[in-house]
Amino acid sequence: MKVRAPLIAACSLILASAAADAADLVTVYQRALQNDPQIREADALRLASRESKPQALAALLPQLDASGSAEKFKSDGSSLFPSTDGDLTTFVNRQTENDTDTIGWQVQLRQPVFRWDQWMTLKRADAEVAQAEADYRFAQQDLIQRTSIRYFDVLAAQDTVDAAQASLDAFARQLEQAEKRFEVGLIAITDVQEARAAHDQAAAALIQAKRTLATARELLRELTGESFDQLAAPVDDMPLESPNPANEEQWVTTALDQNLQVISARLATDIAKQDVRVARAGHLPSLDIVATHADSEDSGTRTVTNPNTAPQVFPADADGKSDSISLQVTVPIYSGGATSSRVRQQVYLHRAARERLERANRETERLARDSYLGVLSEISRVRALRQAVESSQTALQATEAGFEVGTRTTVDVLDARRQLFEAQTNYARSRYDYILNVLQLQLATGTLDRADLEEINSFLRERTITR
Structure with a gap:
């Protein structure tokens, strides 16, 4: 009993640790929401901006x-x-x-x-608070997107490692068979050299893939403050849904009305306009x-x-x-021209704010159109790459059968394996790109929220991440 008790306790700790390291997309987002310095900075700025309203009101009170x-x-x-x-x-x-x-x-x-300047400052404070709220809401949506990108980058890197490992194992078996065939005189030494070169390239590709995976894991840890050994990945039958409504112009219109960066830029233009009025109040009694x-x-x-x-x-x-x-x-009479200079300065800043608003409108329209087309193209791409994987597997089997009867060479087999490896990695990446394009479209229209993550999360299952 004295030996088994510590053993049971140790096993319990190991199981608890393993359960703690397993996470899905919503769990990772929750960790990021708690630990990401950027979202905490945005929250602090929002709270600081709220204080502009009572300060402006206080100037009008006794x-x-x-x-x-x-x-x-x-x-x-x-x-x-x-x-x-x-x-x-x-x-x-x-x-x-x-x-x-x-x-x-x-x-x-x-x-x-x-005091005209104080009344204009009070009106300006309302727009400043509203802008701070819009900026914070955008920071929340941006965190969803950043978390999703880094989350699926880890999964994509893991897929590449798995495919590279499987390719290396296959090339190792191919090299072993080539060496045995060469020993009995069935193939030339060039076939062995081709197999060895392919094996060495696969080993180098695996090293690079593991390095990329380590970088992706660190980027996710930077965001969440934690490392995860298991992440949920999309299931094989994950649905591929087209944008609804299926009208690009409607998505663009919605984006221009609801995109939070556009709203923030619009409020910034109102603030700049109020600043002009505040500056002109320097001429009033x-x-x-x-x-x-x-x-x-x-x-x-x-x-x-x-x-x-x-x-x-x-x-x-x-x-x-x-x-x-x-x-x-x-009654202000003469201030050396300072008041007139401040008015001109605020007029120029208002002009700059209008240009920023125009730029935000154009960027949002481009983002909405690109994301809409991206979702449609990724749906077709996922389906095409899924078929490409199946075709590459069939082609490899046929090439290996031809190699056994002498109608195909070692080079043909190696090329077929490389094509299968490339098709598998491209297919895995395309599924993640589809999800990210969906989130990007929702971000462009200002509708991205936790419910969207939960919907995507329902089509994920856990998988182990290679260290």
């Missing part, structure tokens, strides 16, 4: 400020004063010293009445209501010293309070 001061004041000096003694007037030197403490405070309430209450308290002494007399000390205590309500109008 502003209450309080200030206080404490002052220690000391001074001394002398001055000449006239002194009359009978008919004789003389001037005497009088010394004066002041030593006072002053404590004061003030409260000011300012209510903006008319502003109007505020200002209410102020001030209170001050002085304490100290004032000492006066006359010649031949004792110093006289007077208190210097005083209290003061004041209240005022005013209507303040500020």
